[in-house]
Amino acid sequence: MHRRDFLKAAAVAVAVLPAEAAGEPAQRRVFSMNRNWLFGGKAVAGAASPDFNDRHFQRVTIPHTNVVLPWHSFDDKDYQFVSIYRRHFRLPRELQGRRVFVDFAGAMTATTVTINGKRLGEYRGGYTPFSFELTPSVNWSGNNVLAVEVDSTERADIPPFGGNIDYLTFGGLYREVSLRIVPEIFIDNVFAKPVDVMSPDRKVDVQVGLNGAAGANAPLTLTVELRDGDRLLKLATQEIGAGGGADFQDVALTGIGNVDLWDLDHPRMYQVVVKLSGSKGTLDEYSVRIGFREATFTPEGFRLNGKHLKLRGLNRHQTFPYVGGAMPARVQRRDALILKKELKCNLVRTSHYPQSPHFLDACDDIGLLVFEEIPGWQHIGENPWQDIALRNVGEMIRRDWNHPSIILWGVRINESRDNHDFYTRTNELARRLDDSRQTGGVRYNYASEMLEDVFTMNDFGFPLQQPNQLRYLNTEFVGHTYSTKRTDNVERIAEHGLRHARVHNQLGSSDRYAGGIGWCAFDYNTHGNFGSGDRICYHGVSDIFRIPKPAAGFYRSQCDPGEEVVIEPGFNWASGDRSGAGGPGRVPIWSNCERLKVYLDGKLRSELRPDAKTFAHLVHPPFFVDLSGLPLNPWGDLKIEGYIGEKLAIAKTYSGRGVDAQLHLEPDDTELDGDGIDATRLILRVTDEYGGPRQFASGAVALSIEGPGEIVGENPFGLVGGVGAVWIKSKEAAGTVSVTARHAVLGSKSVTIRVRQVAAEGV
Numbered sequence: 001m002h003r004r005d006f007l008k009a010a011a012v013a014v015a016v017l018p019a020e021a022a023g024e025p026a027q028r029r030v031f032s033m034n035r036n037w038l039f040g041g042k043a044v045a046g047a048a049s050p051d052f053n054d055r056h057f058q059r060v061t062i063p064h065t066n067v068v069l070p071w072h073s074f075d076d077k078d079y080q081f082v083s084i085y086r087r088h089f090r091l092p093r094e095l096q097g098r099r100v101f102v103d104f105a106g107a108m109t110a111t112t113v114t115i116n117g118k119r120l121g122e123y124r125g126g127y128t129p130f131s132f133e134l135t136p137s138v139n140w141s142g143n144n145v146l147a148v149e150v151d152s153t154e155r156a157d158i159p160p161f162g163g164n165i166d167y168l169t170f171g172g173l174y175r176e177v178s179l180r181i182v183p184e185i186f187i188d189n190v191f192a193k194p195v196d197v198m199s200p201d202r203k204v205d206v207q208v209g210l211n212g213a214a215g216a217n218a219p220l221t222l223t224v225e226l227r228d229g230d231r232l233l234k235l236a237t238q239e240i241g242a243g244g245g246a247d248f249q250d251v252a253l254t255g256i257g258n259v260d261l262w263d264l265d266h267p268r269m270y271q272v273v274v275k276l277s278g279s280k281g282t283l284d285e286y287s288v289r290i291g292f293r294e295a296t297f298t299p300e301g302f303r304l305n306g307k308h309l310k311l312r313g314l315n316r317h318q319t320f321p322y323v324g325g326a327m328p329a330r331v332q333r334r335d336a337l338i339l340k341k342e343l344k345c346n347l348v349r350t351s352h353y354p355q356s357p358h359f360l361d362a363c364d365d366i367g368l369l370v371f372e373e374i375p376g377w378q379h380i381g382e383n384p385w386q387d388i389a390l391r392n393v394g395e396m397i398r399r400d401w402n403h404p405s406i407i408l409w410g411v412r413i414n415e416s417r418d419n420h421d422f423y424t425r426t427n428e429l430a431r432r433l434d435d436s437r438q439t440g441g442v443r444y445n446y447a448s449e450m451l452e453d454v455f456t457m458n459d460f461g462f463p464l465q466q467p468n469q470l471r472y473l474n475t476e477f478v479g480h481t482y483s484t485k486r487t488d489n490v491e492r493i494a495e496h497g498l499r500h501a502r503v504h505n506q507l508g509s510s511d512r513y514a515g516g517i518g519w520c521a522f523d524y525n526t527h528g529n530f531g532s533g534d535r536i537c538y539h540g541v542s543d544i545f546r547i548p549k550p551a552a553g554f555y556r557s558q559c560d561p562g563e564e565v566v567i568e569p570g571f572n573w574a575s576g577d578r579s580g581a582g583g584p585g586r587v588p589i590w591s592n593c594e595r596l597k598v599y600l601d602g603k604l605r606s607e608l609r610p611d612a613k614t615f616a617h618l619v620h621p622p623f624f625v626d627l628s629g630l631p632l633n634p635w636g637d638l639k640i641e642g643y644i645g646e647k648l649a650i651a652k653t654y655s656g657r658g659v660d661a662q663l664h665l666e667p668d669d670t671e672l673d674g675d676g677i678d679a680t681r682l683i684l685r686v687t688d689e690y691g692g693p694r695q696f697a698s699g700a701v702a703l704s705i706e707g708p709g710e711i712v713g714e715n716p717f718g719l720v721g722g723v724g725a726v727w728i729k730s731k732e733a734a735g736t737v738s739v740t741a742r743h744a745v746l747g748s749k750s751v752t753i754r755v756r757q758v759a760a761e762g763v
């Protein structure tokens, strides 16, 4: 998919009206309900009552964080409170008689929903979707008030809480809300499971979940279509006798012939459309996206569509600066793109919980494999807590079972101790719901009980232990053992990348290792008892703004030069940034070229070949250049040329002047939807005159904004390590947003972002 279309797809992914889109009468109507919310901050007694005076509430859109925070050095208690959201709405009269549900994609951490004064209950869990039926209490002819109290305290009764956790959860209605209006009998969920994908007899076993069918007093028919866009590839129908409607119906799509497989380079998606009809025509329609692929962990490593693939991944926390998890589709999708295109990963672990559906959709679209796991961190609570965790297994799988990108279900609380009964239950449930994927359960102890299919192990040691278990995947390494900031000295910066490279090298040494997932992709906010003094874990190969550190160069350099020719110095170019003087020392250059030439002040200093001896098992071993004992006068520019065959494929220059030369403003996108939800990152960067990093650039960047947009982030922004970012969020209007950044020394820069007109919400 073209890059722009990929991100555009993001903005429309929330509310789908499949029947309308196909030009047929819509039986099911799904209205996005992300605008026109009223937010009252801390909840007070009576705030859920329909006639509570909410005129002083703030008008907000969803995703929403209960408080916008600095990017570091804040107290988690700042977001730990119970907040109140209210939404007034009117229902389309022509739909009267149908059932009405409100669907929450995720709220942190316990949510009590009240409709027109009737309290419907509390949902406990911050990472999984939930719904409430509103039907008996809605008003079809007048105003309705939905009141939502969100408890964002760390409740010990709900996973992941009860012990310590090394990350923050933040608060609020941080994922989308929608209103679903369906007939009496409707389709609840569809699992379209490709089976025997590699054989000519491949088929799709479709399991249709129905709601209300048990009460049907007339025969019903299910029609299941396999589609490639407008093209119908296969059709199957099935009668359901009156009154015999079980909750689940199985329909098989057989004889489907040739299909394109889903793989990393060609992540081909198809659609399965299920229609439920009665004597008067179509009652409901439900469509899911699927991909045909076979993904298996074997004793000899991982195989995708029968081919061996060494897994090279990073862990991702879902939190962003300022707003925690409350970023819209476009920003969620961007993270997948960063992991695949900037960090060249083929796998991501959603540590330590189910993440945004937009992120997972993007993984499907671009071909990035996913290991998804249930919420939790080291602590296992008492039985009621375990029941919630078990419920989370089911919720995660039922939400995400159609994603071809997901290859493994994590059914153990990350790094928890053995608990035979509990993990017997989680494994049994995962296998019963989805026998097409293996289970994993992330552990820290080689001697722990193995109830899962894949031994998923956090081994932070080096060298790694030889796995005594078949089907082995290292799920975390480096992390806290080598926390590294962009502003650290050069020895540390170089060593940070090398530690990741050494582990991947060892993982490459034997097929018994399926591969590894480093800790981690991005720095993240954490509690005061973890991380650095500003409560950030600087464990990322990229920073909290998703801007690569030098260690990211290792990951980036592992791609085929046909995709991108890479040269990334694994160090900063300076003479005295290590113990001793005369240059950075013997340092790595991450590159996928065949040889490099390094010039100092215009003079050739070294011709280099990759160190294939020490790093024999990396696809692209690092180059090492000896930059010690350098002449200090003249001290000059560093130029690196990369050659493939005889051809000069890339050249990069880093200034020796030691001067901050340019201010850059880099928006990820130049168009947004004018829904008050859409947002894009705006990177602030100071560079040398060649565009190279200025690791110690600081100073305030003052931002001003005009037009239908707002700044999410600190303003003025105090640069650290020469970089930083804010997000530009659209307002509910169309026009042109113009952002100007001013730096006391480097002057000013402006960018514009077009904001498109979008339709109002239907309810």
Ligand code: GAL
Binding pocket: 166, 351, 414, 415, 458, 476, 478, 479, 480, 481, 519, 539
């Ligand atoms: C692991 C843990 C991660 C993170 C990491 C830091 O033990 O699973 O969540 O805390 O350490 O390196």
